[in-house]
Amino acid sequence: MRNLFARKPLEILLAEMKGEHRLRRVLGPVQLTSLGIGAIIGAGIFVATGAAAHNVAGPALMLSYVVSGITCIFAALCYAEFASMVPVAGSAYTYAYATLGELFAWIIGWDLVLEYAVGSATVATGWSGYFQNVLAKVGVHVPLAMTESPWRYSNGHFVHTGSVFNLPAVVIVIMVTMILVKGIQESASFNAAMVMIKVTAVIFVIVVGVFYIDWANYHPFAPYGWTGVNIFGNHISGQQDASGNPMGMLAGAAIIFFAYIGFDSVSTHTEEAKNPQRDVPIGIIVSLIVCTVLYILVVAVLTGMVKYDQLDIAAPVSLAFKQKGLGFAEGVIALAGVAGITSVLLVMMLSGPRVFLAMARDGLVPKGFFADIHPKFRTPWKSTMLIGAFVICLAGFLPIDALLHLTNIGTLLAFVIVCAAVLIMRKKYPNAERPFRCPWVPFVPVMGILTCLMLMFSLPTANWWRLLGWLLIGFVIYFTYGRKHSVMAKHLEQEIARHGAGGAYISGTHDE
Numbered sequence: 395m396r397n398l399f400a401r402k403p404l405e406i407l408l409a410e411m412k413g414e415h416r417l418r419r420v421l422g423p424v425q426l427t428s429l430g431i432g433a434i435i436g437a438g439i440f441v442a443t444g445a446a447a448h449n450v451a452g453p454a455l456m457l458s459y460v461v462s463g464i465t466c467i468f469a470a471l472c473y474a475e476f477a478s479m480v481p482v483a484g485s486a487y488t489y490a491y492a493t494l495g496e497l498f499a500w501i502i503g504w505d506l507v508l509e510y511a512v513g514s515a516t517v518a519t520g521w522s523g524y525f526q527n528v529l530a531k532v533g534v535h536v537p538l539a540m541t542e543s544p545w546r547y548s549n550g551h552f553v554h555t556g557s558v559f560n561l562p563a564v565v566i567v568i569m570v571t572m573i574l575v576k577g578i579q580e581s582a583s584f585n586a587a588m589v590m591i592k593v594t595a596v597i598f599v600i601v602v603g604v605f606y607i608d609w610a611n612y613h614p615f616a617p618y619g620w621t622g623v624n625i626f627g628n629h630i631s632g633q634q635d636a637s638g639n640p641m642g643m644l645a646g647a648a649i650i651f652f653a654y655i656g657f658d659s660v661s662t663h664t665e666e667a668k669n670p671q672r673d674v675p676i677g678i679i680v681s682l683i684v685c686t687v688l689y690i691l692v693v694a695v696l697t698g699m700v701k702y703d704q705l706d707i708a709a710p711v712s713l714a715f716k717q718k719g720l721g722f723a724e725g726v727i728a729l730a731g732v733a734g735i736t737s738v739l740l741v742m743m744l745s746g747p748r749v750f751l752a753m754a755r756d757g758l759v760p761k762g763f764f765a766d767i768h769p770k771f772r773t774p775w776k777s778t779m780l781i782g783a784f785v786i787c788l789a790g791f792l793p794i795d796a797l798l799h800l801t802n803i804g805t806l807l808a809f810v811i812v813c814a815a816v817l818i819m820r821k822k823y824p825n826a827e828r829p830f831r832c833p834w835v836p837f838v839p840v841m842g843i844l845t846c847l848m849l850m851f852s853l854p855t856a857n858w859w860r861l862l863g864w865l866l867i868g869f870v871i872y873f874t875y876g877r878k879h880s881v882m883a884k885h886l887e888q889e890i891a892r893h894g895a896g897g898a899y900i901s902g903t904h905d906e
Contacts, residue, residue, distance in 0.1 A: 400495055407488065429663065440710075440734060444705045446650045454617075469809040471832045493819055494814070509655065526541065543791055619641065756881050
């Protein structure tokens with residue numbers, strides 16, 4: 395039991411920064427901010443806005459983005475403090491190991507891998523839809539057998555689509571995986587180009603679309619109500635759809651939270667930042683603020699241009715302009731959607747291997763595979779290829795809509811852990827160097843915990859069961875492999891052998 399909750403001392407984390415086989419430090423504040431924007435703006439704004447406004451929140455989706463944005467700001471400030479204190483790979487996994495112990499670290503690390511993998515597959519599927527839309531403009535059509543996954547998840551049932559696999563999604567995942575193996579510098583440069591294209595398109599949507607707003611479309615502003623909360627399937631407040639899923643402004647905030655996933659991935663690249671204590675907090679906070687403002691403005695324009703119940707679910711932005719007779723804009727926006735979603739896919743697939751790398755260094759997963767750094771490219775190439783293969787299977791053959799909300803609940807759980815960890819570290823290491831300090835502690839971390847839990851409870855119940863199933867698989871792996879090969883467990887055993895069971899103590903690991 396002592397091993398399960400052994401904490402990794404801050405001293406060891408800081409010492410690891412000086413070790414060999416580290417990742418290459420090449421990212422500055424502009425590149426990190428670009429990675430954050432690249433991960434955030436994508437399928438959330440080009441795809442999810444249509445379904446969320448049409449089915450869940452109506453024009454009140456504007457306020458849903460505000461709620462989700464505020465929730466993320468609380469978490470982002472906590473992430474920024476940790477990233478400045480411990481500039482190594484691993485993100486929330488590393489923070490949990492230093493504060494809550496090995497078992498919690500494993501839970502959150504395993505959860506992060508799920509977030510990035512399923513999120514990547516969801517994004518790849520969205521990319522496929524937009525790319526096929528662009529191809530159709532020039533008269534090219536993908537054969538029906540290769541347009542989407544064999545099944546679609548609808549109203550709790552799996553429906554056969556008539557397709558065999560999603561070829562465009564598979565191809566883009568293979569291409570992105572190759573770029574990621576090549577190197578972080580090349581990945582960041584490619585991402586910066588994609589970010590420039592999509593931010594220009596988003597600004598175009600706002601500037602042009604504002605002239606076509608019909609104020610009557612904002613009424614009713616909240617057709618599904620202002621709440622939408624259930625706890626493990628028990629309805630608390632707000633409306634419900636035919637399947638019993640919550641509807642309303644808060645329910646919309648929980649669903650479009652997917653659109654914000656990405657700013658936390660900046661912290662997984664801390665080890666590759668030139669000046670992580672300064673640049674990573676800048677990248678996290680600036681990317682989040684910029685994207686929140688753009689999201690709210692885009693939703694305001696979309697729901698003003700087209701009545702919420704007439705928005706297209708698959709491609710709401712481009713088709714909204716088409717409905718207004720702006721056919722020239724449809725192709726431009728669709729092309730920008732392809733670029734935008736590509737950058738999201740790149741950053742999400744970039745982050746997963748970094749979490750595995752941190753876990754492998756601690757012995758929780760096989761080090762020879764997951765911690766293997768390519769001698770030339772200086773990237774965790776084996777785990778990058780493994781995650782690429784996993785994402786190919788998900789995006790090519792499985793109904794991603796059934797897994798989309800699972801990404802949300804996994805991310806929210808990670809945010810809860812990080813916010814709690816800040817409170818623990820402030821008490822355990824009050825004098826530790828903090829180049830960036832989260833303001834208004836304990837208010838900000840506590841509000842981060844409460845708002846994340848509120849959104850978790852606003853998600854459909856099935857997501858709790860899927861999360862539990864994934865965590866059970868993780869427990870099997872941990873107790874059959876990770877616990878036996880844990881580096882911290884071996885340290886603790888050596889201390890016990892040296893001092894005896896009653897006197898064993900590793901600095902910063904247990905209370906004296």
